[in-house]
Every structure is written in C-alpha cells, then in structure tokens.
Amino acid sequence: MQAKVISSFDKVIDVPVEGVTTFNEKPAVLEKYGKEIDRVLISKECIKRRLEAMAKEIGDDLKKFKEINCLVVLKGSIFFASDLIRLLDEGTPIRTKLDFIQCSSYGDKAFPNEEVKIEKYGDIEGEIILVIEDIVDKGGTLRKLQEFLTKRGKPFKTCVLLDKTQDKNPDLQLDYVGFKIPREFVGGYGLDYAGMYRGLSDIVVVKKELLKLQ
Ligand code: IMP
Ligand code: MG
Numbered sequence: 001m002q003a004k005v006i007s008s009f010d011k012v013i014d015v016p017v018e019g020v021t022t023f024n025e026k027p028a029v030l031e032k033y034g035k036e037i038d039r040v041l042i043s044k045e046c047i048k049r050r051l052e053a054m055a056k057e058i059g060d061d062l063k064k065f066k067e068i069n070c071l072v073v074l075k076g077s078i079f080f081a082s083d084l085i086r087l088l089d090e091g092t093p094i095r096t097k098l099d100f101i102q103c104s105s106y107g108d109k110a111f112p113n114e115e116v117k118i119e120k121y122g123d124i125e126g127e128i129i130l131v132i133e134d135i136v137d138k139g140g141t142l143r144k145l146q147e148f149l150t151k152r153g154k155p156f157k158t159c160v161l162l163d164k165t166q167d168k169n170p171d172l173q174l175d176y177v178g179f180k181i182p183r184e185f186v187g188g189y190g191l192d193y194a195g196m197y198r199g200l201s202d203i204v205v206v207k208k209e210l211l212k213l214q
Contacts, residue, residue: 003024009052073101103144129157142158184205
C-alpha cells in the first residue's frame with residue numbers, strides 16, 4: 001500500500017487508510033517489525049511537521065497567559081508531550097510548566113472504557129491547563145479528565161495527537177488535534193499494544209491477526 005505524500009501541515013490532517021508520509025520510500029521500521037505491523041500510518045517526518053504547526057497555533061492562541069501548565073496523560077503521551085512542550089517553550093512566547101496524570105480503565109474486556117480511574121501526579125495548578133493526550137477513541141478518558149478539571153474549576157484546553165472518534169462525540173472538548181485517523185489499532189511514538197512499540201518513531205498500524213491473539 002502506497003502512503004499519500006503530503007506537504008501542508010497547517011490544519012488537522014485527515015489521514016487516509018493508506019497513511020501519510022512526506023516522501024516515497026519503504027519505511028525502515030517494517031524491516032524489523034514487518035510480521036507484527038501492517039503499515040506505517042504516519043511517518044516521523046509528518047509528525048514533526050504537524051507538531052511544529054500545532055505549537056505555532058497553540059502559541060498564538062494562548063500567548064495572553066503568563067504561563068501554561070501542561071498536564072501530560074501517562075504513559076502514551078510522553079513522546080508527543082516532550083516534543084510539543086519543547087516546541088512551545090523554544091518557538092513561542094509561552095512559558096511552560098509540567099504535571100502528569102494517569103487514567104486507567106477498568107470493567108470487563110468488552111467495555112474497557114466504561115469506568116476510568118484517575119491518579120494524579122502534581123498539583124495541577126495554574127492560570128490555564130493544557131491537557132496533552134496521545135489518542136482519543138471512544139472518549140471515556142478525555143471525558144473523565146474534562147469532568148475532573150471542570151469540577152475543580154480549572155480552566156483548560158485539550159491537545160490530542162490522534163483522533164479516532166470520527167466526529168461522533170460532540171461533547172468532547174477537542175481544542176487542538178494533530179491527525180484524524182481511521183478506526184484501527186495503532187502503536188508507536190509512545191502508543192503501545194500490550195506494552196510494545198512505544199519506542200518507534202513512526203505511528204504504525206498493528207496487524208489485526210495479532211490483536212486477535214490476545
Ligand atoms: P478512549 O477512552 O476510548 O478515548 O481511549 C483512550 C485510551 O485508550 C488512550 O489514551 C489509549 O491509552 C488507548 N487507546 C485507544 N486506541 C488506541 C490505539 O489505537 N493504540 C493504542 N492505544 C489506544
Ligand atoms: Mg492515553
């Protein structure tokens with residue numbers, strides 16, 4: 001499958017099933033992980049260019065605040081957050097602080113996101129909070145975070161790298177979105193499947209056969 005070569009990164013990118021890249025070349029990651037990974041959905045160059053555009057947009061929107069507190073949702077968002085926060089601090093007038101939060105879902109296998117539990121790390125203070133999340137799927141995690149912050153009267157914005165909701169959850173506050181992706185299971189750039197693939201630089205689609213084995 002040939003990924004679509006794209007060059008403009010200013011707006012949210014609607015990723016087609018064949019994926020996006022900035023040039024035509026067989027991705028190196030498939031040499032090592034070809035048995036488990038179906039294809040590269042978003043190449044590392046695309047991620048980098050999109051993050052630069054997002055940082056600029058966030059910087060312009062939030063420059064009225066003296067500082068912003070980045071609330072990073074563990075664990076999947078760590079690479080996204082570390083790249084984005086440095087782009088914000090180095091390339092925009094924004095000064096950043098950093099806190100972490102972890103959400104775990106429990107319930108049975110068929111409804112894994114029915115109940116989401118929050119564990120926080122840090123004070124979660126500040127004039128404005130920027131929630132940094134890797135991916136939104138059914139929306140249970142982000143919805144819980146929205147409730148958590150709203151109950152405490154904390155003004156916040158949300159920034160999500162990947163959106164799988166297909167615009168079906170209008171109650172979700174999605175202020176900044178990197179890519180809208182098809183409803184497939186992805187790994188890489190912090191995202192995992194059964195603990196694997198977090199360290200890959202590209203975002204990849206995990207083979208369906210592998211998901212069935214679990
Ligand atoms: P939601 O609560 O259904 O929106 O799911 C959000 C959480 O599920 C994310 O924070 C991820 O931890 C996990 N998740 C959902 N889809 C994927 C995926 O395709 N790859 C890896 N993790 C995923
Ligand atoms: Mg997450």
